[in-house]
Amino acid sequence: xxxxxxxxxxxxxxxxxxxxxENFDPSKGVVFSLIPDSDxxxxxxxxxxxxxxxxxxxxxTLNERSEILLRLSKGIEDRMDEFVAAESLDNGKPVSLARxxxxxxxxxxxxxxxxxxxxxxxxxxxxxxxxxxYTTRKPIGVVGCISPWNLPLYxxxxxxxxxxxxxxxxxxxxxxxxxxxxxxxxEVAMAAGLPPGVLNxxxxxxxxxxxxxxxxxxIKAVSFTGGTATGAYxxxxxxxxxxxxxxxxxxxxxNIIFADCDFEDMLSTTVRSSFANQGQICLCGSxxxxxxxxxxxxxxxxxxxxxxxKVGNPSDPSTKQGAxxxxxxxxxxxxxxxxxxxxxGTILTGGNQVIxxxxxxxxxxxxxxxxxxxxxxxxxxxxxxxxxxxxLCPFDTxxxxxxxxxxxxxxxxxxxxxxxxxxxxxxxDEIHAGIVWVNSWLVRDLRTPFGGVKASGVGREGxxxxxxFFTEPKNxxxxx
Ligand code: NAD
Numbered sequence: 001x002x003x004x005x006x007x008x009x010x011x012x013x014x015x016x017x018x019x020x021x022e023n024f025d026p027s028k029g030v031v032f033s034l035i036p037d038s039d040x041x042x043x044x045x046x047x048x049x050x051x052x053x054x055x056x057x058x059x060x061t062l063n064e065r066s067e068i069l070l071r072l073s074k075g076i077e078d079r080m081d082e083f084v085a086a087e088s089l090d091n092g093k094p095v096s097l098a099r100x101x102x103x104x105x106x107x108x109x110x111x112x113x114x115x116x117x118x119x120x121x122x123x124x125x126x127x128x129x130x131x132x133x134y135t136t137r138k139p140i141g142v143v144g145c146i147s148p149w150n151l152p153l154y155x156x157x158x159x160x161x162x163x164x165x166x167x168x169x170x171x172x173x174x175x176x177x178x179x180x181x182x183x184x185x186x187e188v189a190m191a192a193g194l195p196p197g198v199l200n201x202x203x204x205x206x207x208x209x210x211x212x213x214x215x216x217x218x219i220k221a222v223s224f225t226g227g228t229a230t231g232a233y234x235x236x237x238x239x240x241x242x243x244x245x246x247x248x249x250x251x252x253x254x255n256i257i258f259a260d261c262d263f264e265d266m267l268s269t270t271v272r273s274s275f276a277n278q279g280q281i282c283l284c285g286s287x288x289x290x291x292x293x294x295x296x297x298x299x300x301x302x303x304x305x306x307x308x309x310k311v312g313n314p315s316d317p318s319t320k321q322g323a324x325x326x327x328x329x330x331x332x333x334x335x336x337x338x339x340x341x342x343x344x345g346t347i348l349t350g351g352n353q354v355i356x357x358x359x360x361x362x363x364x365x366x367x368x369x370x371x372x373x374x375x376x377x378x379x380x381x382x383x384x385x386x387x388x389x390x391x392l393c394p395f396d397t398x399x400x401x402x403x404x405x406x407x408x409x410x411x412x413x414x415x416x417x418x419x420x421x422x423x424x425x426x427x428x429d430e431i432h433a434g435i436v437w438v439n440s441w442l443v444r445d446l447r448t449p450f451g452g453v454k455a456s457g458v459g460r461e462g463x464x465x466x467x468x469f470f471t472e473p474k475n476x477x478x479x480x
Contacts, residue, residue: 002033007186009049010196016041026092026323029362035179038204043212046200050142050169053197058139058167069114075188077107088314090178092323106153112446113161131479137471139167144213144222149175150280159223162466179203228455246459250384251412254405255285259294261417273441275368279388283413292394307349323364330364333387340380345371376404406432412452
């Protein structure tokens, strides 16, 4: 059985205590590899390596750093099939999705920041007759990057690319549930000539390896994506150490559909925005609000389309819904479906675990599920489920739709469907979210700010925001 290793100081290293965790293939429910169960000692070794690498890496020319990062990007692209297979095997997502979305996006995250850094300008502020201020932006030093399991390499590279491009050295931890593509990235980093210690990848559990990154005094900033409760813990722990924090957390995104929308475009996009990656994308719209005059028409068409989605083995090209990521997560999602029924909801389609034929009969499959008849403020409509489950709720006025959309602790993303431009602007302006899509979903421009408000996070990733996060500004004034 494959035994993954940490990538520390430019080479593979076994965890100091020699302990390993089982890594499951969710499509079959079987263990397929072992990963290091690292602890504070491994994080210390990684941090020492990063500290030693920092003086040289941070003072390289921008062109030199850029070229190395471009080689990393190319290295993933050259091994596309292997990365695609690894991501699907680890996560349960359809191979087709990993090929269209996850791995190409990891490639472009690296090439985007490798070239963005060449255009990163600092500010100057001229004071007539007084002097001039200029602001330098230097890398922070050693930074920590901690990522979740839903878009493993995509979100891992979304953090490490800007961190490295700005001249920091990194101690990174992928999710223990989906470590495989980050392990392959270590191989790519070695082949690409990334200097030892610049990027260190430590595998292990959140409570041990992750916690050690958050607490290490020499790791000066932490970029974290994951659940809101974990984010709160990290903020409590790292706050008193005055670490710079970027927290990208959970969501419960509204998808607001007005009667004057382009119905066919809305319908096919809403199937994707509800169920892509088995609903395990932080940006999925899990609460669908529909103007009452088209509620029945929408419900009939949506249920018909969703009930025809093929739940199947992720490597079958006709599969639309693969496995959810773990047994524990499957049980959590099914418990929310049971809760929805207790709260008075009606299941229109799905609602059950799906048992496939052998050898996938122990995999973690859930039929895409649509529920109606629930009040907007019940637990099902308030808590993040993060699976293939959406609720439908009618509304009569813009004010009512906004009130319900904003009535959660979260504020990550929202979608609005209308052909009325003024209404689109009004809604987009008033929705509590860091990202609003009008007549679309998941259209991403890597230059734009990415992140949420309220319990969905603190800070923004993407474009200049990420380059600013990973640098420390210093203002220098010169009297004229
Ligand atoms: P999680 O919080 O359980 O884990 C995320 C990462 O943090 C993992 O690597 C984990 O090992 C680590 N971790 C766990 N406990 C830790 C601790 N005490 N200290 C340090 N690190 C710790 O989240 P998850 O279940 O892996 O991911 C799902 C969540 O991520 C959902 O809530 C989803 O909405 C959120 N998410 C948010 C975004 C976004 O951009 N806002 C994107 C993707 C996923």
